[in-house]
Amino acid sequence: MEHTVWVRTVVVPHPADGHDRRGASVVDVDPSGKPLGPIREYPDTTAAVARLEAESGPRWVWTSTATVYPELLRAGVRVRRCHDLSTTGAILAVRKGLPPPDTDEPVDERPGLFDAAPAIDVETVLARFAAQRRAITGDARLELLTAAESAGTLAAAEMSFDGLPFSAQAHRRLLEDTLGPRPLGHELPSRIAEVVEEISAAFGRAVNPASHTEVLEAFRREGIAVESTRKHVLERIDHPAVPLLLRHRDLSKLFSTNGWHWLDSWVHDDRFRPVYVPGAVVSGRWASRGGGALQIPKALRSSVVAEPGRSFVVADAGQLEPRILAAISGDRRMVAAAGTDDLYAPIAATSFGGDRAKAKVAVLGVLYGATSGDARALLTILRRSFPTAVDFVERAARAGERGEVVHSWLGRACPPAPDGFHSHGDTHARGRFTRNFVVQATAAEWALCLLAELRRRLISDPEAGELVFFQHDEVVVHTGNPELASSHITGAVEVATRLMFGDTQVRFPMDTAVRTVYAEDSGDE
DNA sequence: AGACAGGGCGCC
């Protein structure tokens, strides 16, 4: 999280020419991006980075971690710090009101179609870095945001490379128990085929349960008017096909999304290796491409099994977004509530006669912009005792409705409203988006600072284990020493909170569990 | 045949 004392070293790998090794141009720069010496040429990028990392451990400046770091990891080379021009550039571009760049592939990494010349030269990289430094320097929050974002790109690449320990055997057992034996070719698993038969029998005719129109049509023939096939709509219908349709949906989801084909594609050597895309969500949250890493269904988590002699420390930040709202709004009573382990309890006591469920609905309504009568009424009650917190998000909502841009705590801008927004757009939807953005984006920043600090600690204390999973407000460390890993998580929470909010009263308690299997044994929340 | 939109679900 430090951003000033290390030397920055720009590294520009030469274009790959089909050989195993490619060279690189390397030059040290000062914090403004001015070269401190000549440009050096190295014949082997990974060897050069490995040596310089061991010697001085600079902050590496490169076009994008996603394109440079994987080949270093494959060669067994890891770095501690970087400045990722791609994700930093995206943050700065959106702050200038430009639409977020396509994050699939950095534009400057795309090789020209016909020329064999370097896709990008050192001068261009130096100029780009200098321009970014000019935009960042002097803004401590933006320094923190971009440093954390870059650290996140390293963590993402490392987690994709290392993978999440996963028992293919346990997963196959789950699939066979639930779906039947693996089908051949394009056949349906036996359990799904049976349910399809039963559904057709219940309707007295062949019905494809995956087709909304066929299902709606089938109900209509039975004299049942139904507007959609959503679960909660179907559940209100008294018909023998309903439980079969819902069962079919569950089985199909498992088969098509996390079935044998998913296992073949994403799990090798008992590691699930998803592709994380840091900062791909407008709020700064990560996305994943393929494998559905950030939507691992609960049912599948019993297949996430630690290696023998090791375990997972699973830690998620409880009630993160309401606590973030307390911190950024500075609402005195909300901050006091967020200083306790269960922030809903004091809010319930203050505003809802001790009814915790009502307090929770009211707070979530504030965060998301409740529209229903019930939740709005609760929101009005909440406002009496917590006016500063409620006003904070309502101001963001009104700014959005006017077509304005809002910012997170560290200065991440939301994308501009689309052209013609006032004439065609749903101003209330935009208001709900900007209202939620200021909280969700700040929560993502807090989590990113936590991740960066935790990563830093785990690198300097290898006994403590490795990061293997990160999902919005949750980290998983795979470790042979869970007590040590837990203590680093606690320390990282404190550092992240201080970096973001200084000496705040708001607490960010982590629900922490040590397990050999990722799945929860029990419980809610 | 391939792109795209919308319904639906499940994750935070």
Next chain:
DNA sequence: AAAGGGCGCCCTGTCT
């Protein structure tokens, strides 16, 4: 238990 924000992914159905 609601209902709001953000995603990814699967399916069908329709368009080119």
